[in-house]
Amino acid sequence: MSFLFTPLAALAGTAGLLAAGTCLLSLHNSRQPGSRWLTWLMAAVALWGFGAAMELSVQDVAAKVVWSKFEYLGTLTTPVLFMLLAADYNRLERLFRRRTLALLFAPPTVCFLLALTNAWHGLIWTSFTPSPAGHNLLIYGHGPAFWLGVVGYSHLACLVAGLFLLRALHIFPRQYRGQAWLLLAAALLPWAGNFLYLSGLSPLAGLDLTPLCFALTGVVLALDLFYFKLLCLVPIARAKALEAMGDGVLVLDPQGLVVDANPAAGQLLGQPTLSLIGQPLPCPALQAALETADAAPCEVVVSGTRFTVLDVRLHRLHEGDLTLGRLMVLRDITEKRLTEAALFEANWALKARVEEVQALQAELHEQVVRDPLTGAFNRRHLEETAATRLAQGRMSAAALVLIDIDRFKEVNDRHGHATGDAVLQYLTALLQDSTRTDDIVCRIGGEEFVVLLPGTHAEEAIEAVERWRQRFSQVPPEAGLPFEALGFSAGITLFPLHGQHLQTLLEAADTALYAAKRGGCNRVCLAPLPNQSATVPAR
Numbered sequence: 384m385s386f387l388f389t390p391l392a393a394l395a396g397t398a399g400l401l402a403a404g405t406c407l408l409s410l411h412n413s414r415q416p417g418s419r420w421l422t423w424l425m426a427a428v429a430l431w432g433f434g435a436a437m438e439l440s441v442q443d444v445a446a447k448v449v450w451s452k453f454e455y456l457g458t459l460t461t462p463v464l465f466m467l468l469a470a471d472y473n474r475l476e477r478l479f480r481r482r483t484l485a486l487l488f489a490p491p492t493v494c495f496l497l498a499l500t501n502a503w504h505g506l507i508w509t510s511f512t513p514s515p516a517g518h519n520l521l522i523y524g525h526g527p528a529f530w531l532g533v534v535g536y537s538h539l540a541c542l543v544a545g546l547f548l549l550r551a552l553h554i555f556p557r558q559y560r561g562q563a564w565l566l567l568a569a570a571l572l573p574w575a576g577n578f579l580y581l582s583g584l585s586p587l588a589g590l591d592l593t594p595l596c597f598a599l600t601g602v603v604l605a606l607d608l609f610y611f612k613l614l615c616l617v618p619i620a621r622a623k624a625l626e627a628m629g630d631g632v633l634v635l636d637p638q639g640l641v642v643d644a645n646p647a648a649g650q651l652l653g654q655p656t657l658s659l660i661g662q663p664l665p666c667p668a669l670q671a672a673l674e675t676a677d678a679a680p681c682e683v684v685v686s687g688t689r690f691t692v693l694d695v696r697l698h699r700l701h702e703g704d705l706t707l708g709r710l711m712v713l714r715d716i717t718e719k720r721l722t723e724a725a726l727f728e729a730n731w732a733l734k735a736r737v738e739e740v741q742a743l744q745a746e747l748h749e750q751v752v753r754d755p756l757t758g759a760f761n762r763r764h765l766e767e768t769a770a771t772r773l774a775q776g777r778m779s780a781a782a783l784v785l786i787d788i789d790r791f792k793e794v795n796d797r798h799g800h801a802t803g804d805a806v807l808q809y810l811t812a813l814l815q816d817s818t819r820t821d822d823i824v825c826r827i828g829g830e831e832f833v834v835l836l837p838g839t840h841a842e843e844a845i846e847a848v849e850r851w852r853q854r855f856s857q858v859p860p861e862a863g864l865p866f867e868a869l870g871f872s873a874g875i876t877l878f879p880l881h882g883q884h885l886q887t888l889l890e891a892a893d894t895a896l897y898a899a900k901r902g903g904c905n906r907v908c909l910a911p912l913p914n915q916s917a918t919v920p921a922r
């Protein structure tokens with residue numbers, strides 16, 4: 384094998400060396416973000432460069448073809464690795480899964496196999512002609528697999544890489560844009576080199592400057608990654624923080640179209656994150672919030688695959704007076720709201736239950752202190768209430784009236800027990816109707832009633848009881864009783880004149896009642912005053 388070492392071979396070798404050096408530097412900085420794909424990329428470019436240097440140095444056409452095949456190891460993998468490095472700048476880790484990588488490297492593998500077996504089919508190279516430009520250059524005629532698999536696929540990968548870098552340009556905060564522009568410029572270099580080679584505009588026919596361009600790109604990327612470390616780390620850290628956030632974040636342009644979204648936003652809105660990009664907000668409620676949430680945070684209910692309540696906050700993104708767009712932050716407050724609703728419901732049920740228990744207690748208390756037949760209070764209530772009131776001195780004066788229906792036994796005997804009951808109910812209604820709310824009407828025995836009239840003196844008490852007696856003695860037909868007249872006798876005692884305690888007053892009232900009965904019934908008697916010896920009829 385004869386060699387002719389030309390300046391062009393030295394140029395290609397330099398590219399290889401540059402790439403190998405960058406590869407080692409990258410390996411040395413393997414902990415830096417982005418270094419993994421840069422190491423691989425530079426290894427591929429180094430192979431390409433060394434292969435090219437050898438191809439440019441050997442003189443024999445067959446040997447040149449062999450080195451071209453070796454060179455293809457780098458040529459074919461470089462664009463894919465470049466794309467992966469650019470994807471790394473966008474934190475698109477899903478591209479680095481094994482299956483995706485296998486898919487991405489499948490076309491280069493096929494092309495490499497086709498290059499190895501080119502002699503049998505000529506799908507990659509169709510002819511090999513020494514270049515008229517000299518310099519030991521060989522011009523390769525290219526077959527369909529070259530245009531489709533090598534040029535087409537490589538350019539596609541470089542295009543995607545360029546788009547990724549453009550995207551990085553867009554999502555990087557302003558202070559990191561310089562870095563992204565540099566990357567983009569670096570990305571355009573190999574394109575330019577390859578364009579010159581394929582278009583025949585290369586200064587020397589057959590000279591491929593692409594590996595040199597890629598090597599220079601590698602140097603720029605290495606500088607970017609390892610020298611301006613911060614510039615590389617911070618955007619990644621920022622973007623990572625955004626991706627890891629539990630809150631959904633949407634970046635909206637002035638027209639309300641989504642230009643960026645984090646995975647949480649996709650999850651909250653029940654859509655793949657990427658499908659949100661370039662679209663208006665996916666639900667009308669959020670769209671409406673866009674109009675209203677400018678000033679204050681608001682809540683939006685999203686009912687997609689699951690019911691979700693979102694707390695929506697909007698922040699204007701502006702540069703001076705110019706509005707660039709808006710940042711929408713979504714927080715899932717479904718659990719909070721559901722818990723609050725459940726708590727409210729439980730509270731409400733508890734309140735209802737307490738009210739029910741209180742009502743039952745009141746009912747029970749009524750049953751305990753009321754006479755079931757007439758609805759008047761019973762002796763127990765009289766003892767509890769009146770005794771307490773008298774004992775606590777809460778009344779300055781009071782009259783206690785003891786009433787007994789005259790000849791009630793006769794009513795029962797003549798007209799039956801039910802009529803007797805009706806008479807008892809009639810008298811109760813009459814007494815309740817004739818007294819004030821503060822007065823207490825009680826049935827203390829068979830046909831015996833006590834009425835306590837707080838703040839009532841002798842004259843008023845006598846007048847009142849006399850009125851009741853007269854009403855009772857003239858039974859109106861609408862009462863439905865088989866009598867035209869009924870009668871009761873009553874004894875009145877006065878607090879504190881006749882006694883300080885209920886029992887004393889009851890005893891004095893009983894004496895007065897007894898006097899009324901003895902006096903011929905249907906009358907009212909006042910208990911004797913302390914200076915009187917006998918009970919006096921009230922009228």
Ligand SMILES: Nc1nc2c(ncn2[C@@H]2O[C@H](COP(=O)(O)OP(=O)(O)OP(=O)(O)O)[C@@H](O)[C@H]2O)c(=O)[nH]1
Binds near residue numbers: 787800
């Ligand atoms: N219908 C009815 N009668 C009752 C009730 N409680 C007691 N009595 C009756 O009331 C009557 C009371 O009779 P007495 O104590 O002799 O009294 P009186 O017949 O009114 O006689 P004087 O008091 O002397 O006028 C008895 O026949 C009892 O059975 C009741 O709840 N309903």
